[in-house]
Amino acid sequence: MSGENVVYPFSAIVGQDDMKDALMANIVLPSIGGVLIRGEKGTAKSTSVRALADLLPEREVIKGCIFRCSPSDTRNLCESCREILAGNGHPETVPARMRVVELPLCATEDRVAGTLDIEHAITKGTRKFEPGVLASANGNILYVDEVNLLDDHIVDLLLDAAAMGVNFVEREGISYSHPARFLLVGTMNPEEGDLRPQLLDRFGLVVDVEGERDTAKRSEIVKRRLAFEPDPPAFLKQYEAEQQKIRSRILAARQLVRTMEPDDHLIDTAVKVSLSLGVDGHRSDLTLVKTSLALAALDGRSTVGKEHILKAAGLALPHRMRRRPFEESRVDIGTIHSLIEECYS
Amino acid sequence: MTPRFPFSAITGQQQAKKALLCALASDEIRSILITGNCGTGKSVLARSLETIVPGKRLLNLPLNVTNDRLLGSIDMDAAVSTGVIRHSPGILEQANRHILYADDINLMDEGAVTSLLNTAETGEVICERESISHRARTQFLLVATMNPAEGELSPAQMDRFDLCIGLDSIGEEEMRGAIIRNQLVFEREPETLSRHYGEQESALTKTVAAARDRLPYVSIPEGHAGLIASVCLELGVAGQRGDLAAARAAKALAALDSRDSVEFDDIKLATLFALEHRRREIPDAPPPVPPQNKPPKQDNEREQEKNPPEPDQSNPPQEDPDTQPETNQERDPEKKKNLPPPLRDQIFAIGSPFEVIRYLNESSQKTTRKQKSGRRTRVISSDASGHYRSFRFPGKNRHDIAIDATLRAAAPYQCSREKHGLAISVRKTDLREKVREKKTAHTILFLVDASGSMGARKRMVAVKGAIVSLLTDAYQKRDRVGMMVFRGSGSRLLLPPTKSPDLAIQLLQALPTGGMTPLTQGLADAFELLTRGRFASSDENRSIVILSDGRVNVSWKDTRSPYEELRDLARNVSESDIRFVVVDTEEGFPRLGRARALAGDLGATYFRLEALCSRHLAGAVQGVVYQGGRTS
Known part of the structure; x- marks a missing residue:
């Protein structure tokens, strides 16, 4: 761990349990579809996301592949890996840790989607694809700070890629496609303007964070931060045991969730809840089921309990409550909670 | 795969x-x-x-496909290596x-x-x-x-x-449940799902193949062909594309059903597929909440109707003599029979939304292309920001080179040029520059009169309907919209300019009406909001849309008459680069034309509220076709 790149440890973040749960649930089951964290400045939004890096699991990827294709995930392979696998079936693999890839606000379209490799074109006279941010994001976390300020045409790009899991490039003389499955994590300060509903709907979970109100906790935050700054490595060492605990918890949950099947009760409840929201789409039903599964797995349980679905509803539904842009919603989270209580009584 | x-x-x-x-x-x-x-x-x-x-x-x-990939371009690889000019599809x-x-x-x-x-x-x-x-x-x-x-x-x-x-x-619990189950299976083991539905899939494949073979032999009986034409006429479909598409779809439906002759049900379904999106206004559709035609009274609204507030009577504005006669004129017989109203705030429902005409005067922006829904006004960006749309021969400063276009331009000459060890030699004449396009962010601030006079005859219902329509329209153009209301003693910024106006609707729902009319104050505050601070960027198009009848009865700063004050302020702010739109909410007779005068002072585009929705498309058009399709 080099001195300059040490991030504040996840386990040392005081409070903000919803945000932590939402992030961890997504690592356990990435198909939940990402997290949007809304909150004022200085509520540990970015810190939490960057802190994730230290907890992320490793996976085996095909050696030399710039998209880090995993040989076990045959559905999402780039062209060359598909050929390799079709050929001998046993390519060499290396372990790669899931990373947090940041998308800066000022990024241009060609750098996000990828573009013509200029050097290659000049020296070799042929066209070659130069991968962009979406390529690095494949299999990783794509983090957009201040996502509400992102340019519209970049948002369209992200939505396209997120919808298909593939980045299709048909521009600047380049025709190329590669897998782009990423976990979209955005943070925003709602005071700076709201998010386009279409983009909002793409986020599986939304967490609203507030500054800590408890004085004891507030001073604890300051105390830890002050302890971290002068000597980050020493601070990290202090929390290493905690960090390891979370890592194993995530790993175990990832194993467990693969074996879990949602029972009829859970699905029926999710459907009832979605219908009460009056949503047309099916993302709310699906996200609610998946988040419940992931939260149960994080608790080491192989069946979903009422507490899991209650918690999941709080994360997966608030941003879907007022659906079509100009219709008021008649339900609040309290109504939903009592509906769930009813279903699980 | x-x-x-x-x-x-x-x-x-x-x-x-x-x-x-x-x-x-x-x-x-x-x-x-x-x-x-x-x-x-x-x-x-x-x-x-x-x-x-x-x-x-x-x-x-x-x-974000570019034209070279959409339509094809020069095959660069072939040009560079062999000097052959070839099209690459x-x-x-x-x-x-x-x-x-x-x-x-x-x-x-x-x-x-x-x-x-x-x-x-x-x-x-x-x-x-x-x-x-x-x-x-x-x-x-x-x-x-x-x-x-x-x-x-x-x-x-x-x-x-x-x-x-x-x-x-889909509102059925069982179906929604099935959707989730299938999706979860698909995400985990797609092969299982494919296997499970394998038989159905191959049956469909056969059906489609058989239908393709049969299609040339399918015919439409004389009587049914006339049916399509009459449905087209009834729906006001312009042009022949609809008739043709409906006939083709009807034939395909018959072929899919292994028949050689088109039946009535095929036509019903085909017209639904082919005509629904082509229909125009229906002549006998109900008019879209014009303020004059009051909607039938609802029971809960009747209570309010009995006591319409009349701020002009109970709150005489401090007016100078020259406005006095007009106020008297207003007391026409119809209003006189009303009891003096109790001064209380009222909350009105939102009238039905409608499609908005192009109310922002676009001709004033020379650089913009045609404005359309779904896209904001686009301008050619002068710096290197924005979306790369096309390329051109470079101007003086070649800083934003379109590499792909430049290379394509250079490609044909590669066989004859000295390359200095590189694969491609580029000369000055090959250089092409990127033309970038960016959307100009429109900021539209709605300045809404919520004073007591707006409550008269439930005008606020129609006004709220209009605001919702305008907000929807603004959202679809990705404009930034904000809403400010004025009533009583001042103005209030209900919604700071934002790209997601959902909140505005909720706020609008609960917006009370009542009190005096500090229009001048409202205008001053709205102007200040858009000219100072973070909404003041000169890069953006800013508009203030005023929904008011133009009446004002509260002084802003000094002791002059409120109208003089308003006129002076209006003339002052009209010199800025902010565009103004006045939507006149005045109704009834006689009309005072105050809003029109205000529009004149502001140099604003002027609309009457009912004119805004003149291009209303009937919502219930599905009736004719759709119900037929459903019952079959």
């Missing part, structure tokens, strides 16, 4: 599936549009097509005999949409670019999706689609 969700595994959406099968069965049906809200499965449905037509591929058309040509899939077509560049629809219709791609002249036949099925909440296509573009089908929202 990425696994696809099987077509047969899609729950519900019977009509949409039928329409897609029609398109697969008939080569004459070249384009189909699927509309639906977020997460209703538009993309899943479109992409599943590949599973039932073996041999056809689904080509993805990304939103674009995606329109590559899609020949396949399916071309355009997601969110309403967000795509207008030029690309036009090329796409033209090519789909004519079956010919024409490329006249970069020293290449090329024509080729190409026949593909265009499958496009759009979410109407993100903006509509223009009627002309809609008309180019042979078929259009909206996805149903």
Whole structure:
């Protein structure tokens, strides 16, 4: 761990349990579809996301592949890996840790989607694809700070890629496609303007964070931060045991969730809840089921309990409550909670 | 091969599936549009097509496709290595005999949409670019999706689609449950789902193949052909494309059902697929809440109706003599019979929304292209920001080089140039510069009169309806909208300018009406908001849309008459680069024309409230066709 790149440890973040749960649930089951964290400045939004890096699991990827294709995930392979696998079936693999890839606000379209490799074109006279941010994001976390300020045409790009899991490039003389499955994590300060509903709907979970109100906790935050700054490595060492605990918890949950099947009760409840929201789409039903599964797995349980679905509803539904842009919603989270209580009584 | 969700595994959406099968069965049906809200499965449905037509591929058309990839361009590799000028086909040509899939077509560049629809219709791609002249036949099925909440296509573009089908929202618990189960299985083990539906898929494949064989022999009986024409007339469909598409769809439906003759039910369904998106105004549709025609009284509103507030009587404004007569005039017989009102705030419902006419005066912006829903006004960006749209010969400062275009321009000369060890030699004459396009962010601030006078005769119901329509319109253009109201002693910023105006609707719902009319104060505050602080960027187009009857009865600063003060302020602010729109909410008779005068002082575009919704498209048009389709 080099001195300059040490991030504040996840386990040392005081409070903000919803945000932590939402992030961890997504690592356990990435198909939940990402997290949007809304909150004022200085509520540990970015810190939490960057802190994730230290907890992320490793996976085996095909050696030399710039998209880090995993040989076990045959559905999402780039062209060359598909050929390799079709050929001998046993390519060499290396372990790669899931990373947090940041998308800066000022990024241009060609750098996000990828573009013509200029050097290659000049020296070799042929066209070659130069991968962009979406390529690095494949299999990783794509983090957009201040996502509400992102340019519209970049948002369209992200939505396209997120919808298909593939980045299709048909521009600047380049025709190329590669897998782009990423976990979209955005943070925003709602005071700076709201998010386009279409983009909002793409986020599986939304967490609203507030500054800590408890004085004891507030001073604890300051105390830890002050302890971290002068000597980050020493601070990290202090929390290493905690960090390891979370890592194993995530790993175990990832194993467990693969074996879990949602029972009829859970699905029926999710459907009832979605219908009460009056949503047309099916993302709310699906996200609610998946988040419940992931939260149960994080608790080491192989069946979903009422507490899991209650918690999941709080994360997966608030941003879907007022659906079509100009219709008021008649339900609040309290109504939903009592509906769930009813279903699980 | 990425696994696809099987077509047969899609729950519900019977009509949409039928329409897609029609398109697969008939080569004459070249384009189909699927509309639906977020997460209703538009993309899943479109992409599943590949599973039932073996041999056809689904080509993805990304939103930001550039013309060189769409229409084709010079084959650079061949030009550099052999000096041969050859055309390298674009995606329109590559899609020949396949399916071309355009997601969110309403967000795509207008030029690309036009090329796409033209090519789909004519079956010919024409490329006249970069020293290449090329024509080729190409026949593909265009499958496009759009979410109407993100903006509509223009009627002309809609008309180019042979078929259009909206996805149903599914309200049955069992079906929703089935959808989730299938999706979860698909995400985990796609092979299992494909296996499970394998038989159904191959049965569908056979049905489509058999229908394609049968189609040439299918005919429409004389009587039924006339039926299509009469439905077209009834729906006010302009042009012949609708008739043709409906006839083709009806034949395909018969062929899918293994019949040689089109039946009445085929026509019913076919007209639904082919005409729904082409219909125009229906002459006998109910008029859209014009303020004069009051909607029938609701029981809960009747209470309020009995006591309409009359601020002019109970709150005489401090007016100077010259406005006095007008106030007297206002007390016409109709109003006199009303009891003196108790001064209390009222909350009015939101009137029904409507389609908004182009109320922002666009001709004043010379650099902008045609403004359309779904896209903000676009301007050619002068710096290196924005979306790379095309290229041109460079001007004085060559800082934003379009490498791809430059290389293509240089490619033909490579065999004859000295290359100094590089593969390509580029000369000054080859240089091309990027033309970038960016959307000018419109900031629109709605300044709404919520004083007592707006409550009279429930004017606020219509006004709220108008605001919702304007906000919806603004959202679809990705404008930044804000809302400020004035009543009582001052103004209040209900919604700071934002791109997501959802909140505004809720606030509007609860917006009380009542009190005095500090219009001058409101105007001053609105102006200040847009000229100071973070909304003041001169880069943006800023507009203030005033919804008011132009009356003012509270002084702003000094002791002059409120009207003089308003006029002076209006003339002052009219010199700024902010554009003003005045929507006159005055109704009844006689009219004082105060808002028109204000518009004159501001140099504003002026509308009467009812004129705003003059282009209203009847909402319940589905009646004629849709109900017929449903009951079958």
